[in-house]
Amino acid sequence: MFKQTLHISTSPHLVKGTSVEIIMRNVVWAMLPAAAFSVYVFGWNAALVLITSTLSCVLTEHVLCRLSKKRSTVSDWSAIITGLLLGLTLPPTFPLWMTFLGGVIAISVGKFLFGGLGYNVFNPALVGRAVLQGAFPVAITTWYDGFAADRFTTINSSLFAAPFMKPMVDGVSGATPLSAFKFDGVVTDTADLAFGFVSGSAGETSAILILLGGVYLALRNFMNWRIPVSILATVFILSGIFYWIDPSKYPSPLFMLFSGGLMLGAVFMATDMVASPITKWGVILYGAIIGTLIVVIRIWGGLPEGVMYAILLGNAISPHIDRLIRYRVYGTSLKSS
Amino acid sequence: MLTINRHTFKHGIHPPENKDETNGLPIRQFSFAPLIILPVAQHIGKPSKIIIREGQEVVRGQKLAESDGFLSVPLHSPASGIIRKIANVPTLSGKMTTGIYLEPFPSSTQEILEGDPIDLETATPEEILLGIQEAGIVGLGGAAFPTHAKLKIPEGKHCETLIINGIECEPYLTTDHRVMLEQPDDIFMGIRYLMKATGAKQTIIGIEANKQDAAEFLASKLTGKEPISVQVVPVKYPQGAEKMLITALMGKEVPSGGLPIDVHAVVVNVATTAEIGRLLPHGRGIQERVITITGPGVKKKGNYLIPIGTPLRYVLEQVGVDESISEVYMGGPMMGVAVGNLDISIVKGTSGIVVFNQKQVHRSAQVYPCIKCGACVDACPLSLNPSKLGILAKFESYDKMAEEYNLMDCFECGSCSFVCPSHIPLVQYFRLSKSIVRKRKSKNV
Numbered sequence: 001m002f003k004q005t006l007h008i009s010t011s012p013h014l015v016k017g018t019s020v021e022i023i024m025r026n027v028v029w030a031m032l033p034a035a036a037f038s039v040y041v042f043g044w045n046a047a048l049v050l051i052t053s054t055l056s057c058v059l060t061e062h063v064l065c066r067l068s069k070k071r072s073t074v075s076d077w078s079a080i081i082t083g084l085l086l087g088l089t090l091p092p093t094f095p096l097w098m099t100f101l102g103g104v105i106a107i108s109v110g111k112f113l114f115g116g117l118g119y120n121v122f123n124p125a126l127v128g129r130a131v132l133q134g135a136f137p138v139a140i141t142t143w144y145d146g147f148a149a150d151r152f153t154t155i156n157s158s159l160f161a162a163p164f165m166k167p168m169v170d171g172v173s174g175a176t177p178l179s180a181f182k183f184d185g186v187v188t189d190t191a192d193l194a195f196g197f198v199s200g201s202a203g204e205t206s207a208i209l210i211l212l213g214g215v216y217l218a219l220r221n222f223m224n225w226r227i228p229v230s231i232l233a234t235v236f237i238l239s240g241i242f243y244w245i246d247p248s249k250y251p252s253p254l255f256m257l258f259s260g261g262l263m264l265g266a267v268f269m270a271t272d273m274v275a276s277p278i279t280k281w282g283v284i285l286y287g288a289i290i291g292t293l294i295v296v297i298r299i300w301g302g303l304p305e306g307v308m309y310a311i312l313l314g315n316a317i318s319p320h321i322d323r324l325i326r327y328r329v330y331g332t333s334l335k336s337s
Numbered sequence: 338m339l340t341i342n343r344h345t346f347k348h349g350i351h352p353p354e355n356k357d358e359t360n361g362l363p364i365r366q367f368s369f370a371p372l373i374i375l376p377v378a379q380h381i382g383k384p385s386k387i388i389i390r391e392g393q394e395v396v397r398g399q400k401l402a403e404s405d406g407f408l409s410v411p412l413h414s415p416a417s418g419i420i421r422k423i424a425n426v427p428t429l430s431g432k433m434t435t436g437i438y439l440e441p442f443p444s445s446t447q448e449i450l451e452g453d454p455i456d457l458e459t460a461t462p463e464e465i466l467l468g469i470q471e472a473g474i475v476g477l478g479g480a481a482f483p484t485h486a487k488l489k490i491p492e493g494k495h496c497e498t499l500i501i502n503g504i505e506c507e508p509y510l511t512t513d514h515r516v517m518l519e520q521p522d523d524i525f526m527g528i529r530y531l532m533k534a535t536g537a538k539q540t541i542i543g544i545e546a547n548k549q550d551a552a553e554f555l556a557s558k559l560t561g562k563e564p565i566s567v568q569v570v571p572v573k574y575p576q577g578a579e580k581m582l583i584t585a586l587m588g589k590e591v592p593s594g595g596l597p598i599d600v601h602a603v604v605v606n607v608a609t610t611a612e613i614g615r616l617l618p619h620g621r622g623i624q625e626r627v628i629t630i631t632g633p634g635v636k637k638k639g640n641y642l643i644p645i646g647t648p649l650r651y652v653l654e655q656v657g658v659d660e661s662i663s664e665v666y667m668g669g670p671m672m673g674v675a676v677g678n679l680d681i682s683i684v685k686g687t688s689g690i691v692v693f694n695q696k697q698v699h700r701s702a703q704v705y706p707c708i709k710c711g712a713c714v715d716a717c718p719l720s721l722n723p724s725k726l727g728i729l730a731k732f733e734s735y736d737k738m739a740e741e742y743n744l745m746d747c748f749e750c751g752s753c754s755f756v757c758p759s760h761i762p763l764v765q766y767f768r769l770s771k772s773i774v775r776k777r778k779s780k781n782v
């Protein structure tokens with residue numbers, strides 16, 4: 001009896017049983033429907049972009065871990081999230097070498113430079129996307145109409161553009177609904193937007209599927225639901241006010257909600273735990289700030305799509321929000337909190 | 338009067354309770370071990386001073402060691418027998434301390450020596466406090482803080498409410514539950530002593546909703562002539578922490594760095610209360626206590642009345658444990674201490690023994706960096722920021738932890754570590770940080 005050596009650990013001796021890996025894996029599951037739908041809409045092109053971005057992120061993470069003589073952190077699934085997210089923000093015909101570069105930048109600059117998982121100030125996928133936006137402004141705004149008859153038979157040649165060559169712009173057709181509205185005053189039907197029958201970046205199309213993924217994560221407590229709710233509510237209310245003032249000049253609040261990368265951004269990007277505040281009230285403020293920025297950039301800024309910059313700005317101020325908004329510590333008076 | 342209270346403290350967690358296997362089992366008397374080993378440091382404060390010598394015969398209930406100053410209590414013999422030796426013994430913390438080796442007489446009737454009874458009617462509060470000290474009573478909930486010291490109302494303060502803590506929020510443990518069901522008269526007697534000693538005007542017995550039977554039973558014993566009530570509060574960990582219980586029952590917060598008496602309350606564990614009610618009328622000292630022995634690795638789970646000083650190895654042999662035990666905890670699994678050495682003894686503060694075998698792998702070794710998920714922030718009953726505290730601890734910014742993030746308020750309940758998906762040993766960091774801050778402070782004075 002009692003031959004074993006006893007295992008010693010410090011209290012508590014019970015744990016809830018969640019882990020970073022489980023959370024991250026579920027986020028990946030939640031993104032898959034939206035990813036699958038974008039493949040359905042854009043064909044092999046979108047699939048190639050998503051695969052390339054994911055592979056690039058995972059490879060970069062692995063290589064960087066090895067180079068810094070650390071255990072590879074690929075198994076925590078977070079690099080896959082970054083890869084998928086990045087892929088979903090890109091046009092479905094984005095040249096693959098650029099896509100790959102975006103993944104390398106997202107992981108190396110957006111994540112490793114800050115110290116790896118847990119230390120990144122910004123959502124790494126957005127860092128990758130922002131750099132691509134600056135470097136290849138034409139390619140990244142070159143859209144391609146969904147549901148092309150040949151989408152599962154041919155692959156768009158621009159995907160294979162050779163590095164550092166001006167990509168061949170292959171029959172640029174559909175302007176995205178947002179740029180159509182912004183620059184030409186064309187309004188797309190909201191139902192089309194919600195179900196994803198419009199052109200846009202790979203993951204910007206089906207708001208409904210993105211929302212579904214978000215609801216799943218929120219129900220399983222793997223995502224702070226207050227962030228998307230706060231962002232979406234702010235966008236809806238603010239743009240509603242403008243629409244009410246002058247419906248001919250400003251887009252309707254529903255159009256605002258379902259167009260562009262708003263859903264993707266609100267559900268999957270702004271919710272990056274590391275880059276968002278930690279308290280309940282903190283995230284609500286964070287969401288409200290992002291929502292306001294989105295409306296401001298979309299209506300007055302030079303860019304039709306403000307989600308990316310709005311979230312990056314939100315990420316940047318999130319540590320300050322945490323410093324400002326804290327819970328009142330038990331037994332202390334309100335003023336000292 | 339029985340009231341159901343829906344209000345409680347903020348945050349907290351819901352670990353699996355695992356109490357069903359033992360909460361229906363009546364308290365059973367444990368036999369005497371062939372050799373009883375009594376460490377003299379069983380409580381917070383100064384160890385007791387030994388007053389017997391090797392080879393001496395002692396009677397059950399006889400004082401073996403006396404208190405050394407105010408923050409100290411005596412130690413009584415749990416059995417009639419002979420003192421074999423006085424030597425160093427291991428303790429739960431890993432440190433060695435002086436211990437008394439007592440060999441009980443197998444044939445003895447084991448009658449208990451009576452001392453000077455404390456008469457409830459005529460004793461002054463001071464005499465009751467002295468009686469509690471002389472009985473060797475410490476917090477039986479696990480803290481092992483000398484009870485008389487806790488009951489001493491500081492100059493200029495006064496006590497309105499006496500709170501009897503029957504929460505037992507630690508998973509697995511059913512000690513207090515059984516005590517409430519089986520020793521109601523002792524509890525009410527204890528309350529009378531405690532009210533007189535503290536000057537409290539009312540008493541609230543706080544019980545968690547998972548012990549509704551105990552609450553109803555105690556409430557049925559109320560005569561209505563005394564200002565005693567029973568309140569049922571929601572099940573949530575760590576509801577049994579003094580501050581959390583006060584907030585649930587009284588709607589008040591104990592100021593940061595303060596004590597319950599700052600909101601005119603004194604909290605006493607229910608088993609401690611029963612012990613006071615049982616011992617003081619006879620002037621006896623504490624010689625045994627109720628302990629829940631449970632966990633997946635135990636064959637005869639149950640609630641046992643075990644003589645203080647019984648070696649843990651003997652206890653485990655009697656109840657039978659699996660071949661493959663891998664973890665043994667003294668106390669509950671949330672705040673209890675892992676046992677590294679089975680040669681330690683049952684002490685006054687041992688409220689439970691929980692045994693796990695190898696099959697229950699309930700821990701993942703992989704520690705990730707903090708992903709700022711916020712789970713710990715929403716778990717901490719004191720609304721601290723364990724995430725930030727953990728990061729600061731890594732950077733060894735102990736002073737900042739204490740000054741800006743209320744480190745010293747943390748009472749190591751373990752809620753933050755329990756929920757952390759990154760498996761960061763937060764509580765371990767905080768324990769260490771606190772002791773460093775305390776050391777720095779004492780150096781500066």
Ligand code: SF4
Pocket residue numbers: 706707708709710711712713714723724727753756757758759760761
């Ligand atoms: S629970 Fe763990 S990972 Fe989450 S914020 Fe707290 S310390 Fe960080």
Ligand code: SF4
Pocket residue numbers: 716717718719720721723746747748749750751752753754763764767
């Ligand atoms: S151990 Fe300390 S920091 Fe963690 S939840 Fe408990 S009181 Fe809060």
